[in-house]
Amino acid sequence: METTDEINVGTDFAFLNNKVFGSFDYFTRKTTGILITPPVAATLGEGQTKAVNGASKSNKGWEFMAGYRGSAGNDLKYNITANITHFRDKITELPENVRPAYAGNIDNTIIGHSQFDIFGYKTDGLFQSQADVEAAPTQIGAGPGRIKYVDINDDGVINSFDQTWIGTTLPAAEYGLRLDMTYKKLDISVFGSGVAGREGFDVYTVFNNLMRGRENVGPGVFNGWTPQNTDTNVPALTLKDNNGEGRTSDYFIVNTSYFKLRNIQLGYNITPKAIFSNLRIYGMADNLFWTKSKSYLSPDPERIDLDPVPIPKTFTFGINASF
Amino acid sequence: MKKNIILGVFAVGILAVSSCEKELDYTPTGVLSSSDLTSPKAIDGLVTSAYAAIGNGDMIGPIYSNWVYGSVRSDDTYKGGGGTGDVGEIDALEHYNLVQPTMDAFVTRTWRNLFKSISRCNVALRAVTGLDEAAYPEKKSRLAELHFLRAHSYFTMKLLYKNIPIFDENVSQEEILQISNDLSNEESWNKIAADFQYAIDNLPEVQPELARANKLAAQAYLAKLRLYQAYEQDVNHKVTNINKSRLQEVVNLAKAVVSSGKYSLSPDIAENFLPETENGPESIFAIQFSINDGTTAGRMSYEDGLNYPHGASQYGCCGFHAGSQNLVNAHTTDANGWPNFDSFNNSIADLSIATVDPRLDHTIGIDGHPYKYDNTLPFSNSWVRDAGVYGNFHTMRFQQAASSGSYFKLGPFMGTAKNYDILRFDDVLLILAEAYIQLGQQDLALPLINQVRERAANSTSKLKKADGTFASKYNVKAIHK
Secondary structure, three states: OOEEEEEEEEEEEEEOOOOEEEEEEEEEEEEEEEEEOOOOOHHHOOOOOOOEEEEEEEEEEEEEEEEEEEEEOOOEEEEEEEEEEEEEEEEEEOOHHHHHHOOOOOOOOOOOOOOOEEEEEOEEEEOOOHHHHHHOOEOOOOOOOOEEEOOOOOOOEOOHHHOEEEEEOOOOEEEEEEEEEEEOOEEEEEEEEEEEOOEEEOHHHHHHHOOOOOOOOOHHHHHOOOOOOOOOOOOOOOOOOOOOOOOOEHHHEEEOOEEEEEEEEEEEEEOOOOOOOEEEEEEEEEEEEEEEOOOOOOOOOOOOOOOOOOOOOEEEEEEEEEO | OHHHHHHHHHHHHHHHHHHHHHHHOOOOOOOOOHHHOOOHHHHHHHHHHHHHHOOOOEOOEOOOOOHHHHHHOOOOEEEEOOOOOOOHHHHHHHOOOOOOOOOHHHHHHHHHHHHHHHHHHHHHHHHHHOOOOOOOOOHHHHHHHHHHHHHHHHHHHHHHHOOOOOOOOOOOHHHHHHOOOOOOHHHHHHHHHHHHHHHHHHOOOOOOOOOOOOHHHHHHHHHHHHHHHHEEEOOOOOEEEEOHHHHHHHHHHHHHHHHOOOOOOOOOHHHHHOHHHOOOOOEEEEEOOEOOOOOOOOEOEOOOOOOOOOOOOOOOOOOEEEEOHHHHHHOEEOOOOOEOOOOOOOOOOOOOOOEEOOOHHHHEEOOOOOEOOEOOOOOOHHHOOOHHHHOOOEEOOOOOOOOOOOEEEEOOEEEEOOOEEEEEHHHHHHHHHHHHHHOOOHHHHHHHHHHHHHHHHOOOOOOEOOOOOEOOEEOOOOOOO
């Protein structure tokens, strides 16, 4: 049976005549007996898979929200709120026979790691010469201009046992900011949110930096390694990926933090003499701009899959009329 | 009134609570449990499902088409498709580069599919064994057929993986998990051979129903197995000895099939690759496929489903399986109509001058030559997907014309209802010939080889272009000393 034990501690606060307000929440959740379907040896034939209660995990996190209500005279009123959350999960128990279905290997299991952690190879730039290749641990597919993988277990061979935990796709924090302000008949509101301290894969690197026989490639390949062009992180161009460079490695991991200004609104209220009781003219923009790390090549940091349909920028103008 | 409604709600609540336990405990519909499978009719269905399983390979986990494991890995063909990265697993196999961390497609998938087949045989064997012969008169034959089918899957597995766990229907699930793949080469061949021998001892020579395995099929298959086994290997896969007594077994088994008179070569080799003439005189054992059988998509073979010309509008995908230049060169013949045994690959064959074996035009598409015997739509280089990497020749033998009644397009991929021959009479002739040659009896081998060559020479009637001429210059003749 799947069981969850949860503790939530929280406090709401307000002081200075409710001008400053906010809340803080801390939660921990332990789930045991999570249903999982262990892989079955092929020799047993069809219809043998069954779900069992086996895994346990824990989640911990906190949420903080604070706001300020302010005014100056009778004309200006404003309201600022900010929130920030942090969360980590950890797999604490996983039966041995299901571990092959998860990230990790025999030496380095997922126990104690998050399901969002990344398991793969560490890289150390590109091989610059044949001498460089020969001095390095044996790596099948190595050659000048090829990605150099790190021999984690120091056995002189690069193989699957050199994989390790190379990062997590969980952010250090997610946050949001909001400002609402009115000045006489004018009102303005701004809302933005983002994630901080996050890394992950940039699928564009695969298409921009690596040659692929099947698809078009990005302009990054013009900067491919050659004996003359060694100051680059783009491997030598090849149609044959003998080095297995598409494998999960920190080569593809970049800072994926971002901040997006999601919505901004500007309005003006007028009180007409007849017909309408109130009229508000407003303009609104969605997704006006965002910031992201330069090393992250994909256009939209929020869309981390391969076929990102970009979130459009939207501009709206309108009139609210009340009778 | 209000009170009544509240009472009513309360009553429904009690009903829901009290019925809850029973509701959770029900017999699911649409599910078979082993207790339903006790009647002879149901158990015969298990045998049929074991037959079905040997045709249950898929495009990326093939179990009967050897285009990837055989043709692409040999010098006959290339992967094809859209560049080397398109289904990169095949590319890795083509280059013997098996360090790729993800080989779930092909290597492990084929393994799983084969064990599904084996498991179905074992389930059916246990069920059939429990039946009384009086209630199930087919018992003896069905048991033998199941041994044949199991041996077929193990044989395929042995060829592809060499070191495999082998077990029969008498071991429990727990025991299976303990069985290792550390049998010696000899032991594993002998275990599989024992299943074929059981089939030989218990199958009739002729089955009342088409497609069921018969005694001759089991003899032919055991001959094939013993021929592989005769080449004894050490742990490094090096042939250390050719076992003469095994070869003699091959001769005895294959001769029994030949002298039975039940099989013969089709007059034209094309008949082996066309649905209209499937189950012909040459087919000894075949996986049966069907279309227009009452189902929406038929019971089709998709293992060659990626392998249609990409640029031809009647097909449209996906251009895999390109013939190699070596394959074309190997089909050239000399003035005697014999193969250019030693010099065939010294240069690129110029098909406007060179004479060739007609089998070339049964095997691959070549610019301007009829494709799959349709001279109204000859093959064109414009049909080729990635000529820069894989050249202009495209596979044809196991493909069907888009106009064929056996051809079916499912999404971007194509299936065909053409049977897949596992054993043909020409195989048996050549198995026998090879055994004779290794035994030093070349004079007995030559007439067998010449039968196959003469049939090839006669297989030209479907190869004419629209103008009535041939696209290639054919010259193939019997070999004499």
